[in-house]
Amino acid sequence: xxxxxxxxxxxxxxxxxxxxxxxxxxxxxxxxxxxxxxxxxxxxxxxxxxxxxxxxxxxxxxxxxxxxxxxxxxxxxxxxxxxxxxxxxxxxxxxxxxxxxxxxxxxxxxxxxxxxxxxxxxxxxxxxxxxxxxxxxxxxxxxxxxxxxxxxxxxxxxxxxxxxxxxxxxxxxxxxxxxxxxxxxxxxxxxxxxxxxxxxxxxxxxxxxxxxxxxxxxxxxxxxxxxxxxxxxxxxxxxxxxxxxxxxxxxxxxxxxxxxxxxxxxxxxxxxxxxxxxxxxxxxxxxxxxxxxxxxxxxxxxxxxxxxxxxxx
Amino acid sequence: xxxxxxxxxxxxxxxxxxxxxxxxxxxxxxxxxxxxxxxxxxxxxxxxxxxxxxxxxxxxxx
Amino acid sequence: xxxxxxxxxxxxxxxxxxxxxxxxxxxxxxxxxxxxxxxxxxxxxxxxxxxxxxxxxxxxxxxxxxxxxxxxxxxxxxxxxxxxxxxxxxxxxxxxxxxxxxxxxxxxxxxxxxxxxxxxxxxxxxxxxxxxxxxxxxxxxxxxxxxxxxxxxxxxxxxxxxxxxxxxxxxxxxxxxxxxxxxxxxxxxxxxxxxxxxxxxxxxxxxxxxxxxxxxxxxxxxxxxxxxxxxxxxxxxxxxxxxxxxxxxxxxxxxxxxxxxxxxxxxxxxxxxxxxxxxxxxxxxxxxxxxxxxxxxxxxxxxxxxxxxxxxxxx
Numbered sequence: 030x031x032x033x034x035x036x037x038x039x040x041x042x043x044x045x046x047x048x049x050x051x052x053x054x055x056x057x058x059x060x061x062x063x064x065x066x067x068x069x070x071x072x073x074x075x076x077x078x079x080x081x082x083x084x085x086x087x088x089x090x091x092x093x094x095x096x097x098x099x100x101x102x103x104x105x106x107x108x109x110x111x112x113x114x115x116x117x118x119x120x121x122x123x124x125x126x127x128x129x130x131x132x133x134x135x136x137x138x139x140x141x142x143x144x145x146x147x148x149x150x151x152x153x154x155x156x157x158x159x160x161x162x163x164x165x166x167x168x169x170x171x172x173x174x175x176x177x178x179x180x181x182x183x184x185x186x187x188x189x190x191x192x193x194x195x196x197x198x199x200x201x202x203x204x205x206x207x208x209x210x211x212x213x214x215x216x217x218x219x220x221x222x223x224x225x226x227x228x229x230x231x232x233x234x235x236x237x238x239x240x241x242x243x244x245x246x247x248x249x250x251x252x253x254x255x256x257x258x259x260x261x262x263x264x265x266x267x268x269x270x271x272x273x274x275x276x277x278x279x280x281x282x283x284x285x286x287x288x289x290x291x292x293x294x295x296x297x298x299x300x301x302x303x304x305x306x307x308x309x310x311x312x313x314x315x316x317x318x319x320x321x322x323x324x325x326x327x328x329x330x331x332x333x334x335x336x337x338x339x340x341x342x
Numbered sequence: 343x344x345x346x347x348x349x350x351x352x353x354x355x356x357x358x359x360x361x362x363x364x365x366x367x368x369x370x371x372x373x374x375x376x377x378x379x380x381x382x383x384x385x386x387x388x389x390x391x392x393x394x395x396x397x398x399x400x401x402x403x404x
Numbered sequence: 405x406x407x408x409x410x411x412x413x414x415x416x417x418x419x420x421x422x423x424x425x426x427x428x429x430x431x432x433x434x435x436x437x438x439x440x441x442x443x444x445x446x447x448x449x450x451x452x453x454x455x456x457x458x459x460x461x462x463x464x465x466x467x468x469x470x471x472x473x474x475x476x477x478x479x480x481x482x483x484x485x486x487x488x489x490x491x492x493x494x495x496x497x498x499x500x501x502x503x504x505x506x507x508x509x510x511x512x513x514x515x516x517x518x519x520x521x522x523x524x525x526x527x528x529x530x531x532x533x534x535x536x537x538x539x540x541x542x543x544x545x546x547x548x549x550x551x552x553x554x555x556x557x558x559x560x561x562x563x564x565x566x567x568x569x570x571x572x573x574x575x576x577x578x579x580x581x582x583x584x585x586x587x588x589x590x591x592x593x594x595x596x597x598x599x600x601x602x603x604x605x606x607x608x609x610x611x612x613x614x615x616x617x618x619x620x621x622x623x624x625x626x627x628x629x630x631x632x633x634x635x636x637x638x639x640x641x642x643x644x645x646x647x648x649x650x651x652x653x654x655x656x657x658x659x660x661x662x663x664x665x666x667x668x669x670x671x672x673x674x675x676x677x678x679x680x681x682x683x684x685x686x687x688x689x690x691x692x693x694x695x696x697x698x699x700x701x702x703x704x705x706x707x708x709x710x711x712x713x714x715x716x717x718x719x
Contacts (some may be wrong), residue, residue, distance in 0.1 A: 037522075038521045038522065042521055043521050043522065043523040043524070044523065046518040046519070046521035046523050047521075047523035047524065047525070047526070049518050050515060050518050050519055050523070050526070050529050050533075051529060053511075053515060053533065054529050054532050054533050057533055057536060057593060057596075057597075058532060058535070059558065059562075060536075060544075060547070060548070060551055060558070060593070061535060061536065063547075063551065063558050064547055067550075075556075076553075076556045077556065078555045078556050078571075079561055080556060080557075080558050080561050154440050154441050154444065155441070157436075157437035157438075157440065157441070158437055158438050158440075158441040160437055161433070161434040161435075161437035161438045162438070164434075165430055165431070165433070165434035166434075167434055167438060171400075173438070173442070175707070175710055176445070177441070177445065178706070178710060179703060179706045179707075179710075180445055180449045182650055182702050182703075182705075182706040182709070183449070183654075183699060183702060183703075184653075184654035184656075184675055184678075184695070184698050184699070184702060185654070185656065185675075186654070186656055186675045186678050186679050186682065186695070187456075187654075187678065187694075187695030187696075187698050187699055188449070188452065188695075189682075189683075190456060190459075190682050190688065190691055190692055190695055191451075191452030191453070191455040191456045191459070191692075192448070192452055193466070193683075194455070194466060194688075195451075195452055195455070197466075210444075210448060211448060213444065214444055214445060214447075214448035214449060217441055217444065217445065218445075221441060246429060246430060246433055247433065271538060274540065275538075275539065275540035275541065275542075275543075276540075277540065277541065277542035277656075277657035277661075278656045278657055278675075281542075282679070282683060291543075292540045292542045292543055292657075293542065295542075295543050295546060296542065296543070296546035296661055304546075304549075304550070306550050309546065309547065309550070310547065310550075313543050313546075313547055316540065316543060317539050317540065317543065320538050320539055320540070321535055321538070321539075323538070324531070324534060324535055324538040325531055328527075328530075328531045328534070331534060331601060332601050332602070332604075332605050335598060335601065335602070336602065336605075336643065336647075336713070336716075337713065339643070339713045339714075339716050339717045340602065340605045340640070340643075340716060359711065362707075363707075363708045363711070366704035366705065366707070366708060367708075369701070369704065370701060370704070370705065373494055373701065374494045374495060374497060374498035374501070375495075375498070376495045376498070379486070379488065379491065382485065382491045382494065383485045383486055384485075385485075386481070386485055386697050386700065389700055389701050389704050390700050392704055393700055393703055393704035393707065396704065396707045396708075397707070400707075
């Protein structure tokens with residue numbers, strides 16, 4: 030590269046572009062910052078006018094998120110022994126006592142179980158299928174690949190009608206297994222397309238050399254190809270996980286109790302007179318932060334993931 | 343343009359896929375336009391024709 | 405590429421030997437590897453689809469499974485395609501679709517173009533800008549109802565800070581004229597990064613020598629932009645527009661949490677309307693026909709999308 034290139038933007042241009050992009054980034058991140066901070070506000074600060082930028086941090090939102098509380102009369106409250114823990118004290122300050130844990134923990138755990146379960150299954154099946162599509166002559170290959178991709182495009186509500194009936198007949202409604210299978214079916218299209226892209230990039234010569242060395246095709250697959258595809262498999266897994274983690278339409282229609290995930294649950298967190306915003310924000314924070322971390326980890330493969338492997342940068 | 347017609351007559355994939363895409367696009371516009379009700383009514387048939395056509399013609403030779 | 409022993413063996417292997425060793429069982433392995441996926445998709449997608457097609461010709465109601473089911477031919481389709489209320493939800497979807505794509509392309513392309521000026525730290529800022537689109541739309545939609553509150557909401561406060569309008573004088577979600585824009589704003593906020601990323605890939609795929617040649621021909625910056633940049637980015641832009649179009653045509657989670665289709669049915673997009681028919685009114689047969697209409701539309705758009713995808717892949 031020469032030190033001077035006519036296509037290189039001037040430093041003024043760069044400075045101007047940088048300023049505009051940073052300005053956009055700041056504005057676009059404000060709602061996210063607001064979610065993070067609202068979680069640490071007291072209910073009074075959260076709905077203050079004008080909106081408070083500086084506030085005294087409070088953990089009440091998080092306490093409310095994880096507990097259910099009942100209001101008691103002041104006399105009863107005074108008769109109680111002094112609060113044993115800091116979170117009991119937070120609740121007592123509002124003339125309430127803790128009645129028990131909330132459902133948030135369970136719902137979060139459901140999200141983890143269903144998310145990881147479906148990710149594992151779709152990456153497992155997707156890796157096998159992607160290898161076959163990448164290396165062998167599969168009859169009607171293009172049609173099959175299109176069919177696989179098109180399943181992801183379908184409107185969830187439209188798919189949910191027969192799935193609802195099918196799950197009801199099979200007894201899969203509101204079960205972890207049902208949701209795992211459903212999310213696997215949705216994710217597998219992404220897994221196959223993405224992984225096929227990654228596998229196409231691994232030179233065939235590697236396996237052919239292994240085959241000559243006396244490996245069977247299957248050994249060549251898991252001793253030579255799999256390690257080479259490890260990065261691709263990992264980033265595919267994260268994409269699948271993010272989808273199942275964020276999914277709402279199927280979850281709200283097909284689950285109600287035992288297998289309900291966090292996205293349909295968080296909007297139902299209510300307090301006195303409407304939604305308890307600090308608790309909602311606390312729930313949202315715990316739920317969104319893992320995805321933000323993953324996004325930052327994935328940044329190199331992001332473009333591939335959102336275009337089903339077509340754009341590789 | 344004459345190349346397009348020529349391709350159509352010799353059952354080439356490119357021009358036929360283009361035709362099917364245009365049909366699908368017209369169907370989608372008819373479905374969502376706010377002007378005439380009958381266009382909305384017949385949009386589904388147009389989109390369906392385009393979609394079926396697309397599946398068929400994608401097997402024509404290049 | 406590194407020259408490992410495997411590489412050297414690979415280069416020394418004549419292709420005919422390699423293909424002989426792969427031999428017959430490859431076919432078996434190919435099927436063994438592909439079939440589980442196909443089977444799962446048949447069970448969870450194709451079988452239900454056929455069931456839906458079948459149901460769409462009936463008057464079945466899922467909340468009364470024991471009632472006798474009659475085949476009523478194309479009556480469901482006829483009713484849906486002449487129903488002015490459903491036509492209105494299609495128009496609401498069209499408004500949402502058109503304006504979200506318009507703003508996302510405008511802002512997304514501009515951002516991509518600015519980032520491509522390669523200023524210091526552009527990678528970091530790109531990653532930060534991308535964050536909203538990876539989050540759960542339902543959770544985000546729910547929180548935006550808080551940001552849209554008159555008086556206490558950050559959005560209204562921001563608008564009043566910039567324009568001086570009283571923040572409690574307008575309600576983004578409750579107002580008939582503003583509600584359709586409230587969903588456009590949130591969707592644009594969330595998905596502009598998507599268009600931006602794809603445009604950025606398009607811009608980066610243009611080799612420098614094309615601009616250098618144009619520079620030698622003394623083509624103006626403006627002319628270079630319209631004759632080189634735009635045509636070269638266009639296939640990528642098509643891809644982004646089609647994908648956002650399909651996604652927003654079936655939009656459900658974000659909007660149902662944000663406005664719930666209200667006020668009245670001003671923001672009742674097609675998917676929300678379908679959910680009411682299928683899971684609140686339980687007109688399953690009718691909703692199945694409705695679903696098939698959406699299916700075919702999305703399927704048609706998806707085939708164009710895959711065509712665009714392959715076009716970009718060739719680059």
